[in-house]
Amino acid sequence: MSLDAVVAYVVERLPELWLRTGEHLMLTGCSTLAAMFIGVPIGILLFRATWLRGLLMGVIGILQTIPSLAMLVFLLALLKKIGVLPALIALTVYALLPIARNTLTGLEEVSSEIMEAAQGIGMQEYQQLLMVRIPLAAPMIVAGIRTAAVVGVGIATLSAFIGAGGLGQFINRGLALANTNLILLGAIPAALLALVVDFSIGAFEWGVRPKRKRDKKGSLQWLMRRLAFMLPVALVLISITAYFTKPGWVLQSATQLKTGHKIIRIATKNFTEQLILGEIMAQLIETKTDLNVERRFNLGGTMICHSALVNGEIDLYAEYTGTGLTAILKHPVISDPEEALSRVTKAYHERFDVQWLKPFGFNNTYAITVRKADAKKNHWNRISDLGNTAIKLRAGFTAEFAERPDGYPGLRRIYGFRFGEVRDFDPALMYEAVAQKEVDVICAFATDGRIAAYHLKPLKDDRNFFPPYHAAPVIREEILKTHPELGDVLSLSGGLIDNATMQRLNFEVDGKKRRTAEVVEEFLKAKGIL
Amino acid sequence: MIKLTRVFKTFDGGSSYAVKDLSLTVDVGETLVLLGSSGCGKTTTLKMINRLIEPTQGIIEVGGKNVMDHNPVDLRRQIGYVFQGIGLFPHMTIEQNVEIVPRLLGWSIRSRRERMQELLEIVGLPAESFAQRFPDELSGGQQQRVGVARALAANPAYLLMDEPFGALDALTREALQQELLTLKNQLKKTIVFVTHDLHEALLIGDRIAILHEGNLEQIGTKEDILDTPATQFVQDLFTIKRQGTLI
Numbered sequence: 001m002s003l004d005a006v007v008a009y010v011v012e013r014l015p016e017l018w019l020r021t022g023e024h025l026m027l028t029g030c031s032t033l034a035a036m037f038i039g040v041p042i043g044i045l046l047f048r049a050t051w052l053r054g055l056l057m058g059v060i061g062i063l064q065t066i067p068s069l070a071m072l073v074f075l076l077a078l079l080k081k082i083g084v085l086p087a088l089i090a091l092t093v094y095a096l097l098p099i100a101r102n103t104l105t106g107l108e109e110v111s112s113e114i115m116e117a118a119q120g121i122g123m124q125e126y127q128q129l130l131m132v133r134i135p136l137a138a139p140m141i142v143a144g145i146r147t148a149a150v151v152g153v154g155i156a157t158l159s160a161f162i163g164a165g166g167l168g169q170f171i172n173r174g175l176a177l178a179n180t181n182l183i184l185l186g187a188i189p190a191a192l193l194a195l196v197v198d199f200s201i202g203a204f205e206w207g208v209r210p211k212r213k214r215d216k217k218g219s220l221q222w223l224m225r226r227l228a229f230m231l232p233v234a235l236v237l238i239s240i241t242a243y244f245t246k247p248g249w250v251l252q253s254a255t256q257l258k259t260g261h262k263i264i265r266i267a268t269k270n271f272t273e274q275l276i277l278g279e280i281m282a283q284l285i286e287t288k289t290d291l292n293v294e295r296r297f298n299l300g301g302t303m304i305c306h307s308a309l310v311n312g313e314i315d316l317y318a319e320y321t322g323t324g325l326t327a328i329l330k331h332p333v334i335s336d337p338e339e340a341l342s343r344v345t346k347a348y349h350e351r352f353d354v355q356w357l358k359p360f361g362f363n364n365t366y367a368i369t370v371r372k373a374d375a376k377k378n379h380w381n382r383i384s385d386l387g388n389t390a391i392k393l394r395a396g397f398t399a400e401f402a403e404r405p406d407g408y409p410g411l412r413r414i415y416g417f418r419f420g421e422v423r424d425f426d427p428a429l430m431y432e433a434v435a436q437k438e439v440d441v442i443c444a445f446a447t448d449g450r451i452a453a454y455h456l457k458p459l460k461d462d463r464n465f466f467p468p469y470h471a472a473p474v475i476r477e478e479i480l481k482t483h484p485e486l487g488d489v490l491s492l493s494g495g496l497i498d499n500a501t502m503q504r505l506n507f508e509v510d511g512k513k514r515r516t517a518e519v520v521e522e523f524l525k526a527k528g529i530l
Numbered sequence: 531m532i533k534l535t536r537v538f539k540t541f542d543g544g545s546s547y548a549v550k551d552l553s554l555t556v557d558v559g560e561t562l563v564l565l566g567s568s569g570c571g572k573t574t575t576l577k578m579i580n581r582l583i584e585p586t587q588g589i590i591e592v593g594g595k596n597v598m599d600h601n602p603v604d605l606r607r608q609i610g611y612v613f614q615g616i617g618l619f620p621h622m623t624i625e626q627n628v629e630i631v632p633r634l635l636g637w638s639i640r641s642r643r644e645r646m647q648e649l650l651e652i653v654g655l656p657a658e659s660f661a662q663r664f665p666d667e668l669s670g671g672q673q674q675r676v677g678v679a680r681a682l683a684a685n686p687a688y689l690l691m692d693e694p695f696g697a698l699d700a701l702t703r704e705a706l707q708q709e710l711l712t713l714k715n716q717l718k719k720t721i722v723f724v725t726h727d728l729h730e731a732l733l734i735g736d737r738i739a740i741l742h743e744g745n746l747e748q749i750g751t752k753e754d755i756l757d758t759p760a761t762q763f764v765q766d767l768f769t770i771k772r773q774g775t776l777i
Contacts, residue, residue: 117617121606122605127634
């Protein structure tokens with residue numbers, strides 16, 4: 001990309017960049033502040049109560065080692081909420097350790113000579129702590145807060161997985177679309193932000209250090225100290241402004257909001273096809289009804305979308321019959337598409353008050369896929385053909401496929417073989433991995449545009465193991481009842497897309513790096529719907 | 531008046547004693563020097579007077595009242611203390627360091643300020659150029675002057691000084707010793723002064739108590755001790771001193 005193109009690319013996304021940066025700062029700032037108010041008292045408590053030290057530091061240490069994503073998903077299950085709250089809690093927990101530990105160390109390191117003087121001149125215990133020990137430990141405590149804030153900027157990028165926004169949103173979307181530019185659009189500002197946060201807290205520390213006599217009032221040094229002191233405050237103010245004033249120019253890329261009308265919240269999982277389906281539903285609703293749409297795209301997987309829907313955090317997303325049946329309902333595989341659909345429709349209605357609408361048409365089942373050249377050389381056509389050689393092959397699966405009953409565990413049982421090595425991949429990286437010969441077998445999606453683009457060959461499921469995966473909108477019945485027009489509008493997409501069309505749409509976005517909204521609009525216009 | 535009656539202190543449950551059966555009296559307005567080498571129990575004795583350390587056995591009276599009947603915090607606020615390692619608070623200005631005890635006692639800002647200026651004047655550090663500085667901007671001698679000013683701030687009747695000049699170079703030490711002599715005559719405080727320096731003890735003390743391994747070897751005026759040493763230890767101490775110097 002030339003420099004001009006880069007500038008244009010960034011300028012075009014500036015409103016959203018502003019918004020996401022604000023969200024990111026907000027997440028980091030609020031969680032660091034919360035961790036300060038919890039961590040510093042914990043540090044002081046531990047200093048006083050020696051017997052608690054091992055236990056409490058152990059617990060905080062263990063919390064720290066929980067992988068960030070696992071922590072987010074766990075909190076999601078616990079709070080039954082997506083969005084900012086679980087993200088804030090997770091970030092606060094991670095920030096606790098450095099702050100509490102530095103507070104404790106700082107308090108311990110105050111020289112005993114000075115403390116004896118404090119006692120000797122007649123300070124009460126609390127006065128010794130407040131007037132001498134804590135002020136002298138302050139630089140160490142601030143250093144802990146600084147570490148926590150900088151680490152927090154990094155971890156906050158993961159908040160996008162549960163719909164909390166932030167710069168991670170770009171990274172997430174970039175991963176979903178295999179779009180390096182988008183990834184960098186999130187990663188570079190996040191890295192810069194970490195530097196800015198580090199610098200501003202450093203400046204703050206310098207600014208509040210007891211001022212020396214040589215700082216004449218009104219001198220440059222004096223002025224700089226005041227400015228330095230204000231830096232973190234300014235940063236927080238900016239983030240609040242960015243977070244709460246979502247000015248018109250920020251939202252222009254979405255659509256003009258029709259004031260006074262209900263907002264329908266549409267979610268998607270984090271891969272291209274889901275983004276396309278989400279965009280199709282969004283554009284249909286925006287053009288054919290009075291309702292507004294909020295796009296809460298790119299949530300981190302089936303369970304997150306489903307629990308968000310059931311808890312009323314979102315109203316609508318596209319689910320697959322096979323996924324609903326096995327992953328959500330824990331029901332055995334049903335090979336007949338009609339029966340599968342009627343089964344999920346019935347069960348969702350009874351258990352979740354959620355309605356399955358008319359499927360889009362294509363069947364995005366898993367396809368065990370290998371490189372075309374390998375298939376030709378080894379005469380692989382059906383999955384059964386892998387039988388004897390499977391143990392020598394390296395497989396790359398999505399994390400979901402590796403665990404789901406209709407994924408690898410079931411495949412092993414039905415076909416009676418296993419692969420020599422199984423590695424987990426992000427859906428977007430899996431195709432790259434097989435093309436680069438890092439793995440030999442992947443669990444591709446039948447509608448993925450990259451199957452053709454990377455010269456891959458899906459093997460025939462000769463034992464009918466994979467259940468049908470017909471995608472359809474799933475919507476909360478409450479919303480459908482208050483806005484019956486949604487059912488009519490969304491049914492326009494029923495049977496609209498066959499496997500070949502879906503592959504093509506996916507490739508337009510994945511392979512040709514075109515914008516989802518543009519591809520969808522073009523497609524709907526061609527079909528005469530818009 | 532400070533009075534110790536048969537005071538014992540052990541830190542290890544009785545296997546050894548840092549202070550053994552110590553009885554002595556410091557009269558009002560008198561300066562008593564506790565002299566001895568390190569480990570003789572002189573600092574322990576000093577700290578027992580303001581309850582930084584509590585005696586294992588025996589009675590310590592300050593102003594006629596057993597220190598164990600005092601609230602330790604109130605007791606310490608009535609006794610000025612100059613610490614061995616100076617012990618100024620590095621995060622406070624000279625002004626804040628000097629007026630800390632009046633502040634703890636709840637004096638008004640104005641009387642605190644006046645007292646601070648007066649004291650800095652007394653110890654030879656004019657407030658206008660020193661009040662706003664921090665301890666690490668001062669030389670060792672200046673810091674210890676501030677230490678003395680801090681100990682005097684609330685105008686206590688008693689002053690405990692724990693080797694206050696030990697860490698200073700010889701020239702500064704001598705200057706400060708002379709200043710202390712002047713100060714002492716001017717202020718009429720009851721002072722207990724700990725040192726291991728014979729010369730300093732002879733210069734400053736109205737009376738001198740010589741401690742050795744927790745025992746009081748002798749207590750008396752300079753003349754008493756030089757003329758009639760009570761024990762072999764005291765005699766040796768001054769013989770060595772005489773051979774080495776002109777005293």
